[in-house]
Amino acid sequence: MEQLDLTFVDQVVEKVGTGKEKVLEILQTLQGHYGYLPDEALQRVCALTEITPASIAGVSTFYDQFRHRPAGRHIIHVCVGTACHVKGSDQVLEEFRRYLQIPEGEDTDAQRLFTVEKIACLGCCTLAPAVQIDEITYGHLTRESVPKVVKDFLRHEQARAASSGTARRLRPAKAGFSGEVRVGLGSCCQARGSARLHGALQDALAQAGVSVPVKRVGCVGMCHQPPLLEVVQPNQSSFLYARVQPEDAKAIVLRHFGAKWPHKILSNAVSGALDRLLTDEKWEPVTRYSIHARDQAVSDFLGRQIHIATEHCGHIDPTDLEEYVRNDGFKAREKVLK
Numbered sequence: 001m002e003q004l005d006l007t008f009v010d011q012v013v014e015k016v017g018t019g020k021e022k023v024l025e026i027l028q029t030l031q032g033h034y035g036y037l038p039d040e041a042l043q044r045v046c047a048l049t050e051i052t053p054a055s056i057a058g059v060s061t062f063y064d065q066f067r068h069r070p071a072g073r074h075i076i077h078v079c080v081g082t083a084c085h086v087k088g089s090d091q092v093l094e095e096f097r098r099y100l101q102i103p104e105g106e107d108t109d110a111q112r113l114f115t116v117e118k119i120a121c122l123g124c125c126t127l128a129p130a131v132q133i134d135e136i137t138y139g140h141l142t143r144e145s146v147p148k149v150v151k152d153f154l155r156h157e158q159a160r161a162a163s164s165g166t167a168r169r170l171r172p173a174k175a176g177f178s179g180e181v182r183v184g185l186g187s188c189c190q191a192r193g194s195a196r197l198h199g200a201l202q203d204a205l206a207q208a209g210v211s212v213p214v215k216r217v218g219c220v221g222m223c224h225q226p227p228l229l230e231v232v233q234p235n236q237s238s239f240l241y242a243r244v245q246p247e248d249a250k251a252i253v254l255r256h257f258g259a260k261w262p263h264k265i266l267s268n269a270v271s272g273a274l275d276r277l278l279t280d281e282k283w284e285p286v287t288r289y290s291i292h293a294r295d296q297a298v299s300d301f302l303g304r305q306i307h308i309a310t311e312h313c314g315h316i317d318p319t320d321l322e323e324y325v326r327n328d329g330f331k332a333r334e335k336v337l338k
Contacts, residue, residue, distance in 0.1 A: 008033055009044045018049040023059050026051070027066060036067035072108045072115035074153070076133050081121035083128040088142070092129050093118065095143040099150065114150075124187035126223040139191035156196060177234055179212050179257065181205075182314070184228040186219030193246060194227035200246035201229075204253040212257060218310075218318040230314070231256045 012029050016022050026049070030041055042056050060066040078084075078093045096102075096116045100109040108115040114133075122130050127139025133153045141149065183189070183198045201214045222228060225242035232238050233256055241252065307313060316323045324330075 004034075004038050004040045006041060006044050009041050010048070013045065013048045018051075020050045020052070020055060022049070023051045023055050027056065027060055031066055035071045036069055039068075070108070070112065072112045074114050074134050074157075076114055076116045076131060077119040077122065078116065079120075079122040079128070079130045079132075080118045081125065081128075083125035084122075084130060087128040089129040091143055092131065092141045092146065095146040096131075096150075099146050122187060122191075124191045124223075126188055127191040127226075130191050136193075136195060137187065137191035139188070177236075179234045180232050181212060181214045181253075182217045182230040182232065183214060184219060184226060184314070185216040186223075186226075188219070188223040189226040189228060192226040192243070196246045197227050197229065197244055197249060200249035201253065204250040205257070207250070208253055208257065210253065210257045216317050216319070217314050218316075219313070233257075 009030065012026055012033075016025050016029065026045055027037060030037055030045075034041065037060055042053070045051055045056065046053055060068070076096055078089055078096065080089050080093070093116065096114075100114050100116065102109050102116060107117060119132070122132055122137060124130050124137060124139060127137075129141050130137060130139045131141060131149070132138075133149070136153060136156065138149050138152075181201055183194050183201065185194050185198065198214060198216065205212055205214065217230075222242070227242075227244050229241040229244045229252070230238060231241070231252065239256065244252070312327050316327055318324075321329075
């Protein structure tokens, strides 16, 4: 077996400290680095600090986040919360174990590619039963869909690895608002593939030579329609799409922004023609995904809502502090203080 590199343990102890109260922070750091808690690393911690083996055993067995055996390269979290349990998550869990040929009493396949674990809740109950593989969430699983989910994840990983070194070169933005694309990245949208849609939109804009930001936005509450996509054009006109697939990103971008360079226009026209020739799928316009705020089902849901604390929900990135400030974030606090 390959000898474990313990220099990381020395670095962690030097940075975090040697007091016995540091046990949880040190264990979390080691878990994040190694993927589990190797015995050699724990022995090294005891040798360098005031932390005892009994303290490590007590903390590491109390919290579910810690592992004492090596994990696979990818973690499959199967939600066993109430909604997922009622919809058959136990059967989905067993099917993952069977499909990956994980032996009884183990949680990782022989190749150490996947580790299957239970998780209390993924926060997307409308898509139960749901699972999360690394950062990608899948919803409405059945026994029959498990092989398809695993293959889809592996294809996604291959595509991500192939494009990880490719820099996107976009046309410089002009002064003023040039439009933007908003993608819902709440838990339900993610479970339906919005993260992949987000990447597909960035690729489509780069291929068209268009410099328009693709922005993640918070949940707007329409959890039965994910993934949700809103296109805002330079004149502020807005177009809302529901249940969009990554393969439709290119058509949506060309519909609203077009291709900006002559060779891009020709390239997109040729590739579109080849796609229609080489696939058996019937072509349908992207407008089939379009929904409108005046549609009965949409207006019944959104029309009566008055946003107070969630005033800009669906319009700004909830993780972008600068955008929050630009939209009068902390204004009330500043008024109170001054």
